[in-house]
């Protein structure tokens with residue numbers, strides 16, 4: 001018996017912010033952003049659009065595609081680091097919006113690894129029999145924690161949401177293996193310093209721009225490559241998938257140079273690696289969820305395909321999931 005993704009959905013906000021637009025906002029160039037990151041444009045949510053709105057749209061699409069009625073969902077997990085509020089959880093807000101009246105709901109905070117941590121949690125709930133139908137939503141309004149005056153970070157991020165609906169399945173398809181790791185020692189390299197109990201919001205924190213994301217990008221880069229590779233190799237090995245049997249790797253979309261480095265070490269061709277960060281930027285937890293749903297909607301994923309999902313994010317957190325589609 002395995003946990004299987006029976007449908008997916010995604011949502012991207014309408015507004016497109018291009019590298020040319022960013023040239024007018026900070027001291028940067030279209031060329032620098034394209035060459036150093038691979039990002040050409042990203043989507044930005046409107047002022048009155050919050051994370052739960054985007055997450056609900058993605059979740060509704062997944063439910064509709066599967067033909068599952070809202071009352072049949074018993075668990076909602078939302079991966080996000082940009083919740084609508086400190087509490088209640090964004091998962092509870094999504095539950096309300098989608099009328100998932102028979103579900104219990106909770107958030108998972110694991111930054112860019114949030115979707116994979118959530119899939120692993122869903123798998124455990126389904127396999128133990130504690131859940132029958134789990135809606136995993138990964139949604140981020142990264143623009144709400146982006147310092148639009150910091151050129152080293154504001155060019156990187158975007159908004160959006162993806163969702164996956166999971167059920168138990170005895171066909172042999174589904175999640176084959178999962179891998180989750182964290183290292184809190186390097187948490188300061190990627191952090192939103194204020195707004196929590198350590199540094200509650202005050203005039204001083206606002207003046208110091210401490211509610212925005214801060215990242216030492218080049219330090220994060222090196223660890224990201226190493227740990228994403230480790231995750232991909234660990235889940236493939238546990239699932240018994242040899243490198244020449246991998247149909248598609250969907251990596252977290254942070255930087256094309258990171259993705260290329262992983263592809264090279266895993267000896268993967270261009271058509272074996274899903275890339276959309278040229279259009280989305282880094283959407284943190286939502287990144288792999290949006291990619292998976294896009295690949296699903298474009299029929300890139302074929303029944304029986306071996307797919308590896310791999311992530312790295314703040315915390316630090318990193319994870320892998322191997323699945324047979």
Ligand SMILES: CC(C)(COP(=O)(O)OP(=O)(O)OC[C@H]1O[C@@H](n2cnc3c(N)ncnc32)[C@H](O)[C@@H]1OP(=O)(O)O)[C@@H](O)C(=O)NCCC(=O)NCCS
Pocket residue numbers: 027028029032033036037112151152153155216217218219220221224254255258282284312313314
């Ligand atoms: C952020 C990132 C794109 C920066 O690329 P990089 O090649 O490491 O660049 P550096 O930070 O070393 O900066 C190089 C130079 O470019 C400059 N620079 C930074 N941002 C710039 C921008 N938007 N436009 C122009 N110049 C910029 C820096 O000031 C620095 O200038 P200096 O050499 O004069 O000091 C890259 O480090 C990265 O993608 N990191 C990993 C992010 C990640 O994986 N996150 C995962 C979890 S979200």
